[in-house]
Amino acid sequence: MYYNNGIGVKRSAFKHGVPLEDSMYVVEHYMRREVMQEDPPKDLLLGFTQHGVALEVILLFDDDRWWLIHAMPIRKKYNETLERSGRWFTTTTVYRFMRILIFRLKWPLGFRRQ
Structure with missing residues (x-):
């Protein structure tokens, strides 16, 4: 099976x-x-x-092309690797930020705390 790229x-x-x-987006x-x-x-x-x-x-590079061989939600050890690199927020930070947007600021429209 091949993807369009x-x-x-x-x-x-x-x-x-x-x-x-989702895998190809990453x-x-x-x-x-x-x-x-x-x-x-x-x-x-x-x-x-x-x-x-x-x-x-x-x-994996094999037979003159790249192959997608594995995709899964990130494990804790890689989460910590990205935290140390300082290039992104932790997933916990992103989750908390989204909760603030949705519940406290009532964004996007239609979301309300019950």
Whole structure:
């Protein structure tokens, strides 16, 4: 199976129930990239989906193309890696910020505290 940007997708990428669109969004807009293995190249990408869910995605270079082989919600050890890098807010911080927007500021319209 191939996605429209030429990245192949293995069945193992769906093991944790992450939709393909979310995985590919992280591939295209990752916050941090770490090399896991040199030969064959294997990279770990950390980032957020369009809905604000933090994911870890693994790409493997094989047969002259990149393959998406793993996608799951971010684990605590990678959450801490991103916190130390200082490049993003923690998922807890993002969650708290969204609660403030929704419940205290009544945004987006229609959301009210019951």
